[in-house]
Amino acid sequence: MMMMAKRVSRVLPWMLAGVERRLCTTVETAAEEVETKEWKPLYRRLSALGKAPKGSVVETLNGWLREGQAITFNELMKDVRELRRYKRFDHALELMDWMEKRSMMFNEGTHAIRIDLISKVKGVDAAESYFNSLPEVVQSQLTYGALLSIYCQVKMEDKAMSIYEKMKELNLTSKTLVHNNLLALYSKLGQPEKVISLFQEMKSMNLSPDNYTYSILINNYASLNDLNTVEKLMHELEEGHKDVLDWTIFSNLASLYLSAGFPDKTELALKKLEEIRNKRDRMPYHHLISLYASIGNLAEVNRVWKLLKSSFEKTTNMSYLVMFQALSKLDDVDALNQCFQEWESARLSYDIRIVNVVIGTYLVKGMIKEAEFLWEQAKQKGAGSDFRTFNHFIDYYLKHDISSALKCLETATDLVKHDEWKPKQETVTAFLKYIEETKDVDSAQAVYKCLKKLNCIFEIVRVETKARDSDCIFETFQRN
Structure with a gap:
């Protein structure tokens, strides 16, 4: 095993970076809607409800029908997925409840989504009750998988393994997603040996691991202080399984090297990340900026920042937030001030998260007058x-x-x-x-x-x- 400058911590802030997809039973899809000045499509109305109380979704849907507008099952499910994507779980569930009252028939996939929403809004017991109430014909790999995913998310090991054994009896464990849930569970529980054992079981079942599987596996080998095996695994992937390699795996690898105290290897992993990044996704740029800041490389931070801004028509508040956090970490107050002026001139919504980064940096430096002025300015601009x-x-x-x-x-x-x-x-x-x-x-x-x-x-x-x-x-x- 290779000698390490410092022991790899078991949990790293960037572990499983960018793999923020939910371990659920259906593929998320984005519904693109068009809005005109005179008329708002249904999803825009639902989205505008914000934190409106229970009943607001029903009122909106009924109002839509009173206007004589058409409404279809597929369109409504797109709206459910969008609300769920933005963590509006209560509104998404209310929409599905309304659909049921309208006698719209759910299939296995939509039942699975509803199980997940019920667990988030009403709790695990309510999700279990709903699953048990389903006809056997829809108690399938998707709905069982949804319940398994819930148990894994809340770290209920006994129930997760119980339902997994039941799924094996019913021959419902043929999907990689099922095993990814269990791998994630044991990773959260801090049992890397169990993660590795389950991975070997996957291979014996001839299941094809995906990039999420390998991300978990890599992180757990690292938690065992075994970067030598991590590097061998990465070599195998680059030689024979390039189809599962994406930027998130190299982001995780860079984080592991960073934690272990290998800045040179960190930079090499970041170069790989940049090579295979999805150029239409801002997230790889965000991770590059943050990780370069973590190794103190201001030049690379600035280079990637310019690359990000040139790659997208609009620079979002989230991108600015990442850059502000990087400059704060690098202790570059002058660059922070310059970036703040640029952000203000961009006329984006006044995001208090960005202001907080600058305030925090000022206060660490003892610049109390500047921090208080910025706080007052934020209040005047309505950011509160x-x-x-x-x-x-x-x-x-x-x-x-x-x-x-x-x-x-x-x-x-x-x-x-x-x-x-x-x-x-x-x-x-x-x-x-x-x-x-x-x-x-x-x-x-x-x-x-x-x-x-x-x-x-x-x-x-x-x-x-x-x-x-x-x-x-x-x-x-x-x-x-």
């Missing part, structure tokens, strides 16, 4: 703030201005709805440390009020105070 913005400023103020940190905490707390944010453990620890050192009763009461409203006071204070009563730390300060 998200909780990452507050996290940045709270972290900074905790080191320099406790009253401002507390004010930020209170403001963020007032904005929270439906348990969507809690302060980081380190943030709470810093507040409690300040209170213990200063015996500041007013701050103690203010922090306690925020934590109680956020429903995290008991959990956090128990950790910090070795299981004392949740009010003790604050009552002590009052007595002193």
